[in-house]
Amino acid sequence: MNANRFKNRTRTNSLNSNFMKKSHNTVKHLLIVFSALSIMGCKEESKEKKEAEPAVTKTIVPENLKWSERMMLSEIERFPKASKLDFVDKPRWSYTNGLVLMACAEVYQRSNEQKYYDYIYAYADELVGEDGTIKTYSLESQNLDMVKSGDVLLYLYPKTKEERFLRAAQTLRSQIDTQPRTPDGGFWHKKRYPYQMWLDGLYMAHPFYAHYTLEYDKGSSAQKAYDDIVHQFDLIQEHSLDAETGLLYHGWDSSKEQRWANKETGTSPHFWSRAMGWYGMAMVDVLDYLPANHPGRKRIIGYLNQYAEALTKYQDETGLWYQVLDMGDKEGNYLEASGSSMFSYVFAKGAHKGYLPETYLASAEIAYQGILDNLISVEDNGMVNLNQVCAVAGLGGDPYRDGSYEYYVNEKIRSNDPKGTGPFIFASLELDK
Template identity: 75%
Template sequence: MKKREYSLALSSLAILMIILVMFSCKNENKNAAETSNIETTKEGISKDLKWSERMLLSEIKRFPEASKLDFVDKARWSYTNGLVLTAAKGVFQQTKKEKYYNYIYDYADVLIEDNGTIKTYDIEKYNLDMIKSGDVLLYLYPKTKEDRFKKAADTLRKQLDGQPKTSDGGFWHKKRYTHQMWLDGLYMAEPFYAHYTQMFSEDEEAQKAYDEIVRQFDLIQEHTLDEETGLLYHGWDESKEQKWANKETGTSPNFWSRAMGWYGMAMVDVLDYLPEDHPGREKIIGYLESYAEALLKVQDQETGLWYQVLDKGDKEGNYLEATGSSMFVYTFAKAVNNGYLPEKYLDEAEKTYQGILDNLITVEEDGTVNLNQCCAVAGLGGDPYRDASFEYYVNEKIRSNDPKGTGPFILASLELNK
């Protein structure tokens, strides 16, 4: 063969090989895309899916790494991750799609080291918020048998042993929030505490733990319940030293929607693990009945939603808020489904859910679901100081797709089978 013909033959062969490789890669990528996007259409997230799955897919699109949920740049251990991943667990159990399990697992895999150390977590801060993501560990450990997950859960349980308390035994919300109980803390700590106890404690140790869990609900009722309305104030300062604290009762001055939402979810979730024969069950169910009745009195009748400051819907600046409303749907629906509340509350849950769809949900062209009018954050005290006034609550940042709303929306959707 002549030299020129030989060169042409080699060139043709090289081009053919490149085409074959490109075709192969294209097919591989196509297969991978088809596998990973089985829940989506060419246009995006399928509108034929249930709302629970549509919102979870939207969350995964917004936050491909579960360790960076809540609009953060670096992986961190935080309560919002645990909230959304608890919802993801429900979607996985319903759909059996491994993509959702992997999303949950990846969070723990990134943040739990081989020796059980939890990255970004500091036990010495005694922050009840940090307990919440322990629910992920209690879910994964029986499935994976990875010791690091058990060790990390043990660390969180150890925090509760050392958590500072009020004089009558109530957990401080954080070490730096001295002498204070917040409604938020009941959701952050007690379901994990009860679940851990069910899994790993026995006899007297378990009984003592269950008694302490119920005691937290007793104390929050005792110190934050407003007898006139049946609503519970956001927080209580035993020392009455905080500027936001009533000098006679120690309570904060307003009823914040999401604080009440946290508390409702705490009650229905802790009952999953409290033994059937424990006397505390009936007490908590009683608290739940009073709670639900009080909420109906301040519900917006036109939309079925609730305002940011619950009892001041007619005051200028107040707004219908997504996170609290979603939490109330979940609480009502789960309570009825589990036999804690009468059937009428399921009707109320359906009404509010429709109100969320009609007023707070928008869907993009690619099917991405947005939950709007979410209060980004609210708290008590701190720096800059949060005085718990009406003006404070209604002027905190409002944003779309806050995980403190999307997580409960998914949970509510699951309970209503939407």
Template identity: 70%
Template structure:
């Protein structure tokens, strides 16, 4: 073969090779592009919160999505030790118990790990404020200590128990809600302190010391019944001022003027949860179960029959501005369901819990495109006194901020979902 012809053959072969390489790359790019497009379509069709899970887990995952750090639950910018964290993490404990998915345990542990220093000091907490709200997250410590044996968790729990030992009291022995709320008992405080107090006593106290603690716990329920119960309706007022000095306090009785849904919700949860730890042979058990039955019967009389829900101000559903409120309704569903499941209430209350739960799903729950679950129409916050002054009037309660996904609603919703196996 001549040199010129040989060169032409080589050149032709090179061009064919280049063409084949270009064609191959083009096909590879097309396949890669098609694969990426298919993956993209697959990812967009997958939901962040799977809808085939139970409502309890769907809401728990939604809370973790909203608040990746449990220390910032309740829409806060900085980590803090507070009762809302303890409430949602109590729900997380129960979701973990049912599912055994480490994600939920890790979420609980991360909260305590972040806020409890090696020496047991609780970050952002000040014992001198004697604020019962701060006791609630102690439930997390009592949960983690037996599992981890980390002494810092026991030391922090001891600090909260020390607060209870020094908590200012009314003349008849009732815990003030906070040191700055002098002479006042609020329904809220029963849930914030008594389940922790009872569990701590069961875990760490014996003999006369334990008996004295259990008696004091039951005494708080006795006093709240004595001072805040309205005998005509069976409902309990939000708060009581022994001194009758507060502008919201009745001149004769010292009670606040209205029946707030969530205050009653706190109280109901306090009763069913403290019974988990009060000894079977303690006479206070039967008293609290009696209070619970009286409470449940009174609530049915003010329930919205069409939806199974309750109004923000319980007995004034027909007044302008009142609304069906999510946190209280979720708390009542949980209280009724657990009360019936544990045998404290008759089985009709399990049916009532089902009715309320259905009302919550149909009227107050929405689901986003990615599966995130929202609980709507939650009262953000309400209290008594303070600055600016909260007068506990009907107008005050119905005009406080309403928002979605308040942890004071999502936590009880998760616990009600578990009790009802939804």
């Protein structure tokens, strides 16, 4: 009897023990499931919260800087290698690099931030060999555009004393001596554009030509060079100026053989905004180096005043200028950023230097504000964009560019073309915005 009772009690205890174990495991399982569900719920809640909260955008370009530095920082971000400015895949020596880098040099002078100097130096360091040869440059092409980046060499050589930079500058100076000319002595724009002078060419070559002459030529050779520089401006005024509007045509063909050339005058058909911009910048920049006692100095200042007076007649109420300057009301025309930036710079610098009356400073301010109001956009990270820039325009070539109104207004338009951002930086510096 006692044995059976013991057996029954043992069995009962065993059953109770198994029940307790099962209950414990069930609870444990439930706790694990509950815990997993809680974690998933937290994750979902966290995910929903994260989605609901706006992503924090990293600031690349601080908004408390001046516009010149903001645009320069944006350019460095867009083009970490200055050799690839202008949206190219491979490093190259070209005029757009020299344009932006000389604006960068001014930013460096104002800010004393080493990264700007390093950006300039890296370009020359990459493209100029130890023996002074310039990568991608061809002397035989006799292309005035390629002289422009020589400004970078003249900037760097006194600072670095690296002989390769001087030798490279000497190569570019030798191009000027061998550049083909029109019968009356005007530089062809390029060897493959025979007998043609373009307004662009005055900016591409002559500030470098004048600066080099000031630094490295002496006596009669310097006098001859200065005379030659002024002569180029005299020729452009003689052949490209339209007496009625006071504007200058984009190009002039001394042979009058090009399809785009007027058979009587040799001029191209229209007044392109950026071509006029290049010409104005050429005048105010060459005057930095032309001796005060040179008789041609007064003539160039006279040309500049005539130029400024003509341009103000075509300034839009926004403060900007159209792609084809005198046809603002024609279908397809548009307010163009590079020309407008150039004119703002030319007017401001001309007034500050005393070449132009003070009234042109107001015109420059109005133009600049028009750019900010209509053509500048700023991204969430602070990157600054200059919009509505004509990507490129020229005359002749293959496919053939006829210089017609339809041609100019249908060329590609893009944002942040360096032919616009460079002049915008110059204008920002000149107006200290």
